[in-house]
Amino acid sequence: MFVPCDRGGGGSAGSDFKGFTLLMPAVSVGNVGQLAIDLVISTLDMTKVGYFYTDCLVPMVGNNPYATAEENSMELSINAEVYSLPSKKLVVLQIRSPFIKNKYRPFCQTLLSWVKSSKCARIVLLSSSHAYQCDDEQLLGTPLRYLLTPDLEKAVGGLMQELSWKEMEKVAAYPGINDTEKVLHIPGGGITKLLFTESCSKGIQMAVLLKFCSEGDNIPDAFALVSYLNEWLQLIKSEVNTSSQWKIPSSWRLLFGNGLPPALF
Amino acid sequence: MATFFGEVVVAPSRAGVDDEEWAEEAREETPEDREIRRELEKKREIDVLWTVKSGASTESTAGEPFACSKFIVAIGHNAAAFLSSFILDSVCWEVVGVVKLWNEWCRTSSTTTVLPTDSFCLFYRLISDPTVLLCQCSCYVAEDQQFQWLEKVFGCMRKEGLQVTILSTCPVADYKTQESTLTLPSPFLKALKTKEFKEQVCCPLLEQPNIVRDLPAA
Numbered sequence A: 001m002f003v004p005c006d007r008g009g010g011g012s013a014g015s016d017f018k019g020f021t022l023l024m025p026a027v028s029v030g031n032v033g034q035l036a037i038d039l040v041i042s043t044l045d046m047t048k049v050g051y052f053y054t055d056c057l058v059p060m061v062g063n064n065p066y067a068t069a070e071e072n073s074m075e076l077s078i079n080a081e082v083y084s085l086p087s088k089k090l091v092v093l094q095i096r097s098p099f100i101k102n103k104y105r106p107f108c109q110t111l112l113s114w115v116k117s118s119k120c121a122r123i124v125l126l127s128s129s130h131a132y133q134c135d136d137e138q139l140l141g142t143p144l145r146y147l148l149t150p151d152l153e154k155a156v157g158g159l160m161q162e163l164s165w166k167e168m169e170k171v172a173a174y175p176g177i178n179d180t181e182k183v184l185h186i187p188g189g190g191i192t193k194l195l196f197t198e199s200c201s202k203g204i205q206m207a208v209l210l211k212f213c214s215e216g217d218n219i220p221d222a223f224a225l226v227s228y229l230n231e232w233l234q235l236i237k238s239e240v241n242t243s244s245q246w247k248i249p250s251s252w253r254l255l256f257g258n259g260l261p262p263a264l265f
Numbered sequence B: 001m002a003t004f005f006g007e008v009v010v011a012p013s014r015a016g017v018d019d020e021e022w023a024e025e026a027r028e029e030t031p032e033d034r035e036i037r038r039e040l041e042k043k044r045e046i047d048v049l050w051t052v053k054s055g056a057s058t059e060s061t062a063g064e065p066f067a068c069s070k071f072i073v074a075i076g077h078n079a080a081a082f083l084s085s086f087i088l089d090s091v092c093w094e095v096v097g098v099v100k101l102w103n104e105w106c107r108t109s110s111t112t113t114v115l116p117t118d119s120f121c122l123f124y125r126l127i128s129d130p131t132v133l134l135c136q137c138s139c140y141v142a143e144d145q146q147f148q149w150l151e152k153v154f155g156c157m158r159k160e161g162l163q164v165t166i167l168s169t170c171p172v173a174d175y176k177t178q179e180s181t182l183t184l185p186s187p188f189l190k191a192l193k194t195k196e197f198k199e200q201v202c203c204p205l206l207e208q209p210n211i212v213r214d215l216p217a218a
Helices: A011-015 A029-043 A104-117 A150-162 A192-202 A219-233 B019-026 B031-043 B077-086 B143-154
Strands: A002-004 A021-025 A047-052 A060-063 A076-078 A080-085 A090-095 A122-130 A144-148 A171-174 A178-183 A206-213 B047-051 B057-059 B070-075 B093-100 B121-126 B129-137 B163-167 B211-213
Touching: A021 A029, A029 A090, A029 A122, A029 A206, A029 A219, A076 A080, A104 A192, A122 A192, A122 A219, A144 A150, A144 A219, A150 A206, A150 A219, A192 A206, A206 A219, B070 B077, B077 B129, B077 B163, B093 B129
Parallel strands: A021 A090, A021 A122, A122 A206, B070 B129, B070 B163
Antiparallel strands: A002 A047, A047 A080, A060 A076, A060 B211, A080 A090, A144 A206, A171 A178, B047 B057, B047 B093, B093 B121, B121 B129
């Protein structure tokens, strides 16, 4: 699945992820996870180390979405690419297109076995969930939630308490009929629930960070989610006005359409 | 999501997330489900048929991949028509293969005599240099078939020294630019190239944030 880039000097160092944290998005409502990942890759100026050759995502290709100048704007970029920052033991997967029908489970299984074989220490999944499904209590207070697999709970559960983070609530399996049986329900979360439950059963250390949101201009949601992530992983120095420290990639231009025809006025 | 009229509707997600589909996938498959899924998959399988010298169609067997130096693929009606109008003729080119597929949008057959209005996917070879291959694909290859098309077609050819050129069209309205597309002189050409492509490109490169998707991207 993973195909390393051949970078003359880097060699195989680019694909050695032992002990690294894998940060990745779920393709979810508002594409918030993916936007947040774009901010991480762009701000930390991460190097592409490879891509996933997979039949699970709709194909797409374009030029470098993190281009800053003419010289670096001509590298091709596809739907699932891997970036790394060895100094922070961070490897990031970015997913740029939706899943193909019936391919969610195969993708999750292949991804998790790659995580195991490349010996990543843990996975952090950035996701989102439909805000219109919030109950009264969830509407008050923070829209950010976290989830930890049992294996990661042991390692960082205490830290979440210190940060005063809110764990994602479970909902009744049969609302109105039987309120005692509770299940995890992440509407609009894409592969989040599937990946989380698979990680629990495979003993993989995984954290899910998600935000309740709706479709629209999801840039503020992405900033909120990436700041939430930063409270824990400390990827950049957090100052008072953190939103100005994340670098918006050049590919975010024209998110809401082209310029207007002058003849309109 | 509540609409102006007060009724609550499920808003479609830009992320392509369909919760009903997820619920379906999350359920364990019964043997009947598996059987149905296999039948559906068989129906959507792609067959690449190469014609041998005798002119009869035959299944692409696990034979030797053939040598190919240049492979030009035209995807979509416009690109296919371009090849028909300016490149292809019966003197210099011969039909060597066809792709047979079915999806909800179109069906192609294994016949190699087609009308311009048909949906087809044909392979031609330059008679004077049989390593030059051309593909005219006017049919729509569905999302779940694109990877299969790619593997089956490229699986038949040796890739050393292979140069691939993909011709395709997109609506001008989809082009993202600072100005309005109304004032853009169209049609216009844009290109994407891999870093291994060292020759001169005949037009400007596709600027961010524009992308290409589906079979040309695959």
